Amino acid sequence: MPQQLYNPFSNFNFSNRNCFLTGEALSTSEEKIQVFPQWLMSTYGLEDKPFKLLDESMATYKDLKLPCSAAVNEQYLEPLEREIAAAFEQGYEGVSRLDDIKLFQWAGKLLYGIIFNEIQAGIRQQHAQGEEFSMSQAIIHKFTHLHLMLQSINLSLEFDEFKPFSLVLFRVNNADDVFGYRDEINTLTFSLRIKDFGIIICLQDNGTNANYHKEKLDKIIGQPLHPIQFEELNAKFFYSAYLFNRLPEYNILPVNDTIYLEAMPLRGMSSKPLFDHWVTKTYGQVLENFWKNWGFLLFEIIKNPEEPMSFLFDADGNFIPADTIQLPV
Template identity: 25%
Template sequence: METEFNFYTNFKQETFDDDSCFLCGKECETKTAEHIFPKWLQHKYDLWNQKLTITNDTAIPYRNLTVPCCEKCNNEDLSRMEGKFQELLEKSFENLSIEDEQVIFQWTAKILYSTRYKELSLLIDRKKPELGKILNPYELERYSALHLFLQSIRFKTTFHSPKPWSLFVFKCTDEEFFYHNNIAGLCVSMKFGKVAITIVFEDNNIIEDFMDGFKKLKEYPINFPQYLEVNCNLFYSAVIKENVPKYITEYNDLTKEINVNTIGTLRSRKWDDQEYAFFFDYLLKSCGIDIGHSTLQTDGSITSFLVDENGEHLTKKLFEK
């Protein structure tokens, strides 16, 4: 077994420039541009001329969100993974196996990581270039484990239990596309019209277990404010993580396979309703939803959109044991 990461260029060796592949880290003999949000997705949901707001509040057209990628990673490894993800989307992510979940993990992790990678080349303020780039390689190192896990796109990989992600699938009532993430919490959500996925990375499946009631929401198609509220719960659960587990990765040079084991467990600080309400308020307003007051009410309760057709709180049904 090889414990040195000689199967890809790691963070200590990578140059993080336009001549290096964002995925394998090696200098590109033939460089291609990998669209962070793939072209098929942009065309399917009419995103080509729409814009995504990144961490410095700059809005960039989806079509311009690209990262450098070598020919093999782009045309072979990533292309194969994209095809598998498209098949899962066409089936509305029904009856997922652990192998299917791994594809979703790869696809969403690639978007989160490569969006951050793109920020290495973008100025904080184009009018003030002396302020430097949005992100530097030292800050990107926080994503070294996620980048290592992305090598599962290139090599057969076994993630031994517990899996390093929590995944939720929802049915929605409207047809709109929507994407958002939380950088601090290492989580991503994307709504493909009437089906949505939310995933939290590097939590060792703790949040999926803790928030297992939300897995039942597949029985209750939810509207957009309800979708945001569920994500607020999941994202806030990710934000209050105090640590992420450590991982031991082994690469077998003979079989070209990776094994990932975990040591340690996730710890989180105590849930704070006031902080959660502030988080919820911000999310609603950023999506153009103004309810006229804070979600934290004077009696200490929190406004909820998660009610059924009879006005009964869905959370009571969802989290009944």
């Protein structure tokens, strides 16, 4: 008999009395895990650093927690954390040997943990104002599918001849103490730049963003990147994830003890392109934000609207080697 999937969005169950992953009742509301794993917070001294929620309230990294059954944590989540931590400790070489499904599960659990905390904060805020909490159906659709796919951690759930994500990993010449984390929960996009690597994951696009940038990725794959180059690539992915205009659909197919997920064609009944039109000025605004550390302003970035500033490619479209980049002090 197939195992039972859990959908917290069916009745909006975001209390601390049920395990976030399985829905099972917990013995105490103190049965929780950290959203940002302890090993990561300890390595980068994150525990007491501020983390801004969407309602503008401030938390710290260690404040962000998920209700989780001790048994589920011990059997499924801790082994995943140990595997990821060991790979991250080895830097790019260790991470490049990881199964990308494991990276997806780990990043997805972290991002879902932030979503869970955001929803709890939203519910509290709305109830304090005497209003019912509501979310757009499109956002619920995305979050539901992310949670469904996270159950590949604890259930026999297989992705049937597809991967639900785009994932790119690069060697990056980072400073030793850098912790570069970004997310965008509306588009389910995740980025982390630490040690000697950077990773970008679009968690719910069936590989479409990586395909959208394929021509550029083909030119830089295997090349070490300067941090400003990685952040430029980051901006491209975060912006294209915003332009991606489909809500992927999946068939759930239980077969014996395994649940198979089958991706429906993204084009569906629509003839319009999968991505909305790329607007240089908007991309420039995204890039300005990603390049904040280097102080480049929008008017510099899009001085030539046809060819925005780039540290990845020269005027002829060729990759610029990282060791040739000279930046103003």
